[in-house]
Amino acid sequence: MEASFQVGSPAPDFELESAEGPVRLSQYRGRKVVLYFYPKDNTPACTQETCDFRDAHPSFDDSGAVVLGVSPDDLKAHRKFADKFGLPFLLLSDPDHRVAELYGVWQLKKLYGKEYMGIVRSTFLIDEEGILRAEWRNVRVKGHAEKVLDAVKG
Numbered sequence: 001m002e003a004s005f006q007v008g009s010p011a012p013d014f015e016l017e018s019a020e021g022p023v024r025l026s027q028y029r030g031r032k033v034v035l036y037f038y039p040k041d042n043t044p045a046c047t048q049e050t051c052d053f054r055d056a057h058p059s060f061d062d063s064g065a066v067v068l069g070v071s072p073d074d075l076k077a078h079r080k081f082a083d084k085f086g087l088p089f090l091l092l093s094d095p096d097h098r099v100a101e102l103y104g105v106w107q108l109k110k111l112y113g114k115e116y117m118g119i120v121r122s123t124f125l126i127d128e129e130g131i132l133r134a135e136w137r138n139v140r141v142k143g144h145a146e147k148v149l150d151a152v153k154g
Helices: 044-062 075-085 098-102 144-153
Strands: 015-018 021-024 032-037 065-071 090-093 106-111 114-119 122-126 132-136
Touching: 015 075, 032 044, 032 144, 044 065, 044 075, 044 144, 075 090, 122 144, 132 144
Parallel strands: 032 065, 065 090
Antiparallel strands: 015 021, 015 090, 032 122, 106 114, 122 132
16 A cells, blocks of 8 residues: 655654553654654564664754654553663554554565565654655665664754
8 A cells, every 4th residue: 555645745643552652743743753664573673773763863862853663563562672672762553554554654565475464664754844754665774774864964
């Protein structure tokens, strides 16, 4: 499923649960938002990507950007993942992949000849007015957080 919006248009608002309560995208108006979708907590590539965002977090913060991670994992898994790696940002739970579908990142995937539906690793940069400014789809983890940070700095 493709997203029904594009760079330059408003990013769809949503509300998802985090370990600290409900989070609405629109509550971050006035700040840039780095919204990254990843398949699963505690898997090698997802852990690397998340830790890269964690390590760059002071620079994102200095640039006025909020980082939010989204996966289908439940809040218990997110809490363990965040505690284990000392994450300074919120992980949002999208168990019914409603928001992933809204953003066009819930897609048919193939692994070892098997087909299944899942999250295609993707990141979205949303500006202070809620407008989508950049998107990265089918992300390769190595160097990704730095590319996003460069875009945030503009």
